[in-house]
Amino acid sequence: MVSALGMTAVLGGCGLTGDSEVTLKLVAADYGDSKANSSQKYWDELAEAYEAEHPDVRIDVTVHSWNDVDRKVREMVDAGEAPDMAQIGAYADYAAKGLLYRADDVLSIPVQANFVSQLESAGQVNGVQYGMPFAASTRVLFYNKTLFAEAGITPPKSWDDLAEAAEALKAEGVKYPYALPLGPEEAQAETLQWLLSGGGGYTESVGSYRIDSAENVATFTWLKDELVGKDLTGPVAPGELNRADAFAAFAKGDVGMLNGHPSLMKIASAKGVEFGMVPTPGVEGPSKATLGVTDWMTAFKQNGHQEQIGDFLDFVYNDDNVLGFSRMYDLLPVTTTASEAMSTAARDKELRPFLDELLASELYPVGKGSWAEVSAEIKKRIGRAVAPGGNPEAVLASIQATATRAESAE
Structure with a gap:
């Protein structure tokens, strides 16, 4: 009724x-x-x-x-x-x-x-x-309580904490210490969550795109060097890992931690996973901003x-x-x-x-008519920024060039 x-x-x-x-x-x-x-x-x-x-x-x-x-x-x-x-x-x-x-x-x-x-x-x-x-x-960091207890670690508050926790989880044989879904399904979400935690974002205060800002380059350089490069993100390359697959892996108990939205609670609970949730870690402590959708x-x-x-x-x-x-x-x-x-x-x-x-x-810069094109470019290219031999600065500059062209055409 x-x-x-x-x-x-x-x-x-x-x-x-x-x-x-x-x-x-x-x-x-x-x-x-x-x-x-x-x-x-x-x-x-x-x-x-x-x-x-x-x-x-x-x-x-x-x-x-x-x-x-x-x-x-x-x-x-x-x-x-x-x-x-x-x-x-x-x-x-x-x-x-x-x-x-x-x-x-x-x-x-x-x-x-x-x-x-x-x-x-x-x-x-x-x-x-x-x-x-x-x-x-919105998004928060989910973590598997059982895996964390077995590794003897506590939920991370900063990037360094997260990297240390991922190392400990890897040592325990966890398949995905940190799941980093930069695949085409929803790469724009995981990307913005990380950019915000590093003090950056997709746009500057006046609303223009700033995808290749120094803060954003530093964020993806850290991801490439400290997580992906140290084999802390699991067997699937981040650029090929979609959000739905990352959520499914978490529900199977194969993921130590990942960014998630509310629906992950029901997915994980249905599979009996005991999980906790904390604010997204930032450079020196909890991120001052998070992704809203x-x-x-x-x-x-x-x-x-x-x-x-x-x-x-x-x-x-x-x-x-x-x-x-x-x-x-x-x-x-x-x-x-x-x-x-x-x-x-x-x-x-x-x-x-x-x-x-x-x-x-x-939120995403949805008020821009160019956002659909820019979002598609992020989904297509961002995984390359953390791939072996990848160049975060060059990839972000390439996406920024597309954003600049798209914005000028509005």
Whole structure:
């Protein structure tokens, strides 16, 4: 039933004046890993709850896997058949083409003001919010408690601690002392997590790319020399190790430590792995910043329906619904009030380490139309920076050149 998702029929706005029997088409991503927990079920129940209070509005939801959803939406837009709303991974290119409603075109003031500040800012293009954050996560360092106990070590706080722990784990025969997934699946995430821990990042304070900064070169030089070069990252070359495979290896007990997001808790627990979580180590102590990731809700102008879209989205961002979705998929709420509720709820205690990191998180530069191209280049090339004979400075300079060209073309 709807109540199982914590959904409420108390809606933010009523008495719509739009056309009768309006159908709003929503395309959304699937966060489930089986039919039983597919996001289609979540959205169908949410739509049913909304339609019960709005008999003249129908919500037509189509859910696609993350492998397909961005492409499906792009194909719809290119064919002149844009959905009313799309919950996807990127928004900036659509905003640049004038295809999207601004957030303040559709959301009520209280709802828009309730977004977590870092996430709201990341949804802006030239200071205007088009991307509405929908689900968020951060990263912490997971470690295998059993392997750490056998090696007689404690969780690392600094890079040197991490290298020493990896050496001890290797001496105990651990297959992956530290798993470093720089393969094409999600290399942009592991890369940014390390760059942030070294005091760098993808962009400088004014927003331009700085991928080949001195801090970033130093970070990847350390990784190459102190982890990969000393055979502390396992039998698969980092450039060929994907995140999903690293997570699976952790769940098998083959990994001493790795960066992970909330879903790894469920994966590891299901396999009986006893794990701990600590803030990402930095150069001299815990990193001052961590990677934050959010997905986006967008509202397309093509079909009109501005008022109906806004009223439905106000409902979507009701705290009960935000919390229901977050809890179903081990994600972080994107609104301040829902985050506050999660931070004090006993049932959410396992998510608190991630929630604590959210306010200090840094997101991908998703407001740049060039980010998709730059991200693809990182996935393609970054593994070479730590490979035998690799040159971190040259690889980062090559990616920076691509970023500079892409940014100038925006």
